[in-house]
Amino acid sequence: MARKFLYFVASMVILVLAGAFVFRLYGDELMEVAFVPDTEFTAQEVLETNVYADPLMWLARPELVKGNPALWLPQGYEDAEPALPEGKKAAVFFIHPTSFLDKDRWNAPLDDKESQARARIFLRGQASAFNAIGDVWAPRYRQATMGAFLTTKPEGQQALDAAYQDVLAAFDYFITQIPDDQPIILAGHSQGSLHLTNLLKDRVAGTPLANRIVAAYVAGWPVSVDTDIPEMGLDICAAPDQTRCILSWQSFAEPADYGRILTVYDMTIGFNGKPRKDSKLLCSNPINGDIDSSALATANLGTLVPNEDLREATLVAGSVPARCDKRGFLLIGDPPEIGPYALPGNNYHVYDYSLFWANIRADARRRMASFPVR
Known part of the structure; x- marks a missing residue:
């Protein structure tokens, strides 16, 4: 039992280190040996045409009711607002x-039970914020392994590129299955948000689809105001009732130490081909629904405080504030008692949605109410 417990603790610590920009920064030689695949990258087989027509290729979609993690709600929670008409x-x-998290390959097999179980945990605490305003579609995809973020090997980027091709295939199918005039909300976290930034650039920018996007929630991934936003096809969500716009934030308790993040960020190139060095990060305040603002904890409608195995959570209102600093990081005051999985530097990346779950839920509803009537 003790061995199993230690394995669980280790796996959960690794879990919060999985799949975000910052994770490259904390991977020392030991982490690389432990988690970066030492095998050659093998190109994945191209998915069969229309493979996402199979409901089993989705963790959440409208037809899936039993066991759908995106339909989860905190125990005893009821929306104050009536349900939206169909x-x-x-x-x-x-x-x-x-x-x-495995290191035996660069991309996850679709039938890997452990990674699929973890993905369901994430959807319960993240995608569930949107289940009041529409049907959630969440594809399974051959994601890049955690080790892809802990190395400079070219295989890491190849794995991410391969994962993105699955996301594109899922999105293209999704678009064919919804009414031509139905509003769309896009959302992701960490590796998911990385893919979402590219999807906005490749599938939304400069297309009629941009007019149907209510909002894009690009949480847990850095977005440059100067070098990325102009190529992503939508404006910044500068007001709480604005639509056709992008939100993004990265959560840190104080004192926040994100210097190493900026070191890596400043070495990268933006979507417009120019260096991101010294450019401001997009900092949306999930409490206020605007940018570069401050909000007291009393304005936080509800933070999800998870239990030990992250399968359930209690909603606690008024406990976490939020303010954007000058560089574009979201600061949340003293470290909250929300769980043990904060990263070095008081980085609360794994809790980007949980910290503001009820406000994100209200934000999506408010933007839907403001979206032009079909």
């Missing part, structure tokens, strides 16, 4: 973060 709902496309 004809007024959005279609929500959600891309889950990294849940594959």
Whole structure:
């Protein structure tokens, strides 16, 4: 039992290190040896045409009711607002973060039970924020393993590129299955948000589809205001009732130490081909629904405080504030008692949705109410 417990603790610590920009920064030689695959990258077989027509290729979609993690709600929770009428709902496309931790391959097999179980845990605490305003579609995809973020090997980027091709295939199928005029909400976290930034650039920018996007929630991934946003096809969500816009935030308790993140970030190139160095990060305040603002804890409608195995959570209101600093990080005051999985530097990446779950839920509803009537 003790051995199993220690394995569980180790796996959960690794879980919060899985699949985000910052994770490259904490991977020392030991982490690389332990988690970066030492095998050659093998190109994945191209998925069969229309493979996402199979409901089993989705963790969440409208037909899936029993066991659908995106339908989860905290025990005893009831929405204060009435349910939206069927004809007024959005279609929500959600891309889950990294849940594959193995080092025997660069991309997750679709039938890997452990990574799929972890992905379901993520969807309960993240995608569930959107289930009041529409049907959530969350594809399974051959995600890059956690080790892809802990190395400079070219195989790491190849794994991410391969995962993105699955996401594109899922999104293209999703678009064919919803009404031509139905509003769309896009959302993701960590590796999922990385793929979402590219999807916005490749599938939304400069297309009629941009007019149908209520909002895109790009949580847990850095987005440059100057070098990324102009290529992503939508404006920044500068007001709480704005639509056709992008939100993004990275959560840190104080004192926040994100210097190493900026070191890596400043070495990268933006979507417009120019260096991101010294450019400001997009900092949306999930409590206020705007940018570069501050909010007291009393304005936080509810933080999800998970239990030990992350399968359930209690909703606690008024416990976590939020303010954007000058560089574009979201600061949440003293470290909250929300769980043991904060990263070095008081980085609360794994809790980007949990910290503001009820406010994100209200934000999506408010933007839906403001979206032009079909």
